[in-house]
Each structure stands twice: as C-alpha cells, then as structure tokens.
Amino acid sequence: MKGSESELRTRTLLNTAKVFLDPSVILPSFCAVNLNRLPPVDADHVDVSAILAKVFALRQEIRWMSQLREELSALKVQVQAASELRDEVLALRSMLQGGTVSDSKFSRTLVDIAVDADKSGGTTVCELTTVFR
Numbered sequence: 001m002k003g004s005e006s007e008l009r010t011r012t013l014l015n016t017a018k019v020f021l022d023p024s025v026i027l028p029s030f031c032a033v034n035l036n037r038l039p040p041v042d043a044d045h046v047d048v049s050a051i052l053a054k055v056f057a058l059r060q061e062i063r064w065m066s067q068l069r070e071e072l073s074a075l076k077v078q079v080q081a082a083s084e085l086r087d088e089v090l091a092l093r094s095m096l097q098g099g100t101v102s103d104s105k106f107s108r109t110l111v112d113i114a115v116d117a118d119k120s121g122g123t124t125v126c127e128l129t130t131v132f133r
Contacts, residue, residue: 003011019025032038 019027
C-alpha cells in the first residue's frame with residue numbers, strides 16, 4: 001500500500017468500517033480438516049467466569065422452582081379447605097330448607113356453628129340465616 005502513514009490509517013479504518021457495516025460481506029470461516037493438528041484444550045483455556053455465571057443461574061432457577069412448589073402445595077391446601085367449606089355450606093343450606101344430612105361430618109347444628117362463629121368474632125346467627133336463604 002502506498003501513501004503516507006496517516007492515509008494508510010485512514011484507508012484501514014474505512015475498510016474495516018465497510019466490512020463491519022456491510023451485511024453482504026461474507027467473512028471467511030476457518031475449520032480444521034484434521035482435528036489432531038489442533039492444540040489441546042485443557043482447564044487453563046476454559047472461561048471459568050462463564051461457567052460460574054451458568055451455575056449461579058441454575059441455582060437461582062432451582063430456588064425459584066422450590067418456591068413455586070411450596071406455593072403450589074399451599075394452594076392445594078387452600079383449595080381443599082375451600083372445598084370442605086363449600087360442602088359444609090351446601091349441607092347447612094339443605095338443613096335450613098328442612099332436609100337432614102346423614103353425614104356425621106355435617107351433622108353440626110346451626111346453633112353450634114353460630115356459637116363457634118361468635119367465639120371467633122365472626123358471623124352472628126342473624127347473618128347466618130340470611131346467608132343460607
């Protein structure tokens with residue numbers, strides 16, 4: 001290449017910018033025909049920081065999955081409790097409408113429920129009767 005040192009630098013920078021900015025430029029790719037000619041790769045050539053970042057990401061994902069598992073088990077318990085409460089409400093409705101429930105689980109009377117609710121500061125008897133109508 002001919003020219004002064006500053007012209008040479010300018011042309012080099014312009015050519016480099018053209019290669020980087022032009023998407024139609026196909027850069028050569030290099031591959032080894034015989035892998036035995038390549039130098040061996042050992043632990044000294046491995047990027048340990050990339051492996052460490054992946055280990056931290058995996059640990060975080062495992063923690064997240066365990067938190068999801070705990071939340072899922074808590075939701076299952078809440079759904080089961082809600083199902084039992086729904087069954088009890090249905091049984092109480094049938095008791096108020098004159099029907100009887102043979103299941104011992106739902107054999108509590110309205111008075112027992114009102115007393116339990118009153119002790120816990122919950123619903124009163126008047127509110128219970130309006131709910132079940």
